[in-house]
Amino acid sequence: MKMKAAVCVRAGGPEVLELREIPVPEVRQGWSLIRIRGAGLNRSELRTRQGHSPTVTFPRVLGIECVGTVAASATLPEGTTVAAVMGELGRRFDGGYAEYALIPDALLMPVKTTLPWPVLAALPETFLTAQGALDTLPLEPGGRLLIRGGTSSVGLAAASIATALGVETAATTRHATKTAALTTDHALVDDGSLPEALRKIWPDGPDATLDLVGATTALESLRLVRPGGTVCVAGSLSGWVIKDLEPIAMIPSGTRLTAFHSKTVQGDAPALQRIVDAVEAGRYDSHLDRVFALEDIVAAHRVMENDESAGKLVAVP
Structure with a gap:
């Protein structure tokens, strides 16, 4: 056959x-x-x-x-x-x-x-990855979540799950033409001005960030979350390796970096x-x-x- x-x-x-x-x-x-x-x-x-x-x-x-x-x-x-x-x-x-x-x-x-x-x-x-990644973050109704790589399938799934939970969400895309696809409370273009745009929405930063871009954005994501916030890297759209990582110098004190793999x-x-x-x-x-x-x-x-x-x-x- x-x-x-x-x-x-x-x-x-x-x-x-x-x-x-x-x-x-x-x-x-x-x-x-x-x-x-x-x-x-x-x-x-x-x-x-x-x-x-x-x-x-x-x-x-x-x-x-x-x-x-x-x-x-x-x-x-x-x-x-x-x-x-x-x-x-x-x-x-x-x-x-x-x-x-x-x-x-x-x-x-x-x-x-x-x-x-x-x-x-x-x-x-897509959804098992999104749910598993969100489970690593301290999210509660009324909390604030930033999703980087928001128009990826996992990013869109994470937005659906977080919104249903009652979390205020913002998501990024590198392409302004794709902002209409973002179903979050705030749609942001990641064109180099993300820190300024994010501060206009949340002056203290998000409580948590789901980073699906990965290697090139993880360190910036750590600086964007509120003091003591958490970043979960669950994607590799930009590669696997964070080059020249110096944890003590680059991770703000008290801020948490975690990761998720869908094998779990x-x-x-x-x-x-x-x-x-x-x-x-x-x-x-x-x-x-x-x-x-x-x-x-x-x-x-x-x-x-x-x-x-x-x-x-x-x-x-």
Whole structure:
């Protein structure tokens, strides 16, 4: 039995993603065969495709998250709706850019939902990351949160969650044309004048900052929060490494720096169910930007690489 899959044949530009017919994986002990109904696109896959993931070998079907139904399993009933994220999906073994994927049972998160497949596919990695990152911050109703990288899918998800909690939020974008996509109380353009713009809103600074830009902005974020505030770095839009970091000289006294990695929420079915329920109830917006057919995965990666989206991109077989 054959299936269609977008195979990354080597490191390079979007054109190295080739639509091929490959064998459907055979079920084995501890793994289930999932019929893929949608796969969210992530910058992690973009960097892997570019050759920045030395542990990944090619050819490889990328895709670190997916949603679908159980096609064959020794542990779950056939037809069960499931999601999966991380756990070397799309890295050590083939991922979600395909019609089927063989996934370890430990990664599968059964969910009950009436959401359309593309909307459901927009949620797992993005919202679990956003929720996990916000859980590291001391946020309470009436508190103040700054989100840097606000038009990223995680930034938009974090804004939905924080707003529903009753937190006053501000979010940044580098592109003035994208401010309309920001659903926060305050939309700010991060063009070098952010400290001045932020002081006009909150003279003492935010209580907390979720920094999804990462390496190039983390130190400035530490200076922007109120004294004793907290910064969580949960994204790497600008890279992984803060160069020449001198903690005592650069971190204001009493200010806290923390981080979040989505590996800590992989397999957390109850957390995902709460997110799905909130989207169904209208408390959260999925922020689904565009849906691509699997055959158009090259075009989808070009949109992602050129920062042309404001929200989540999803591919469907």
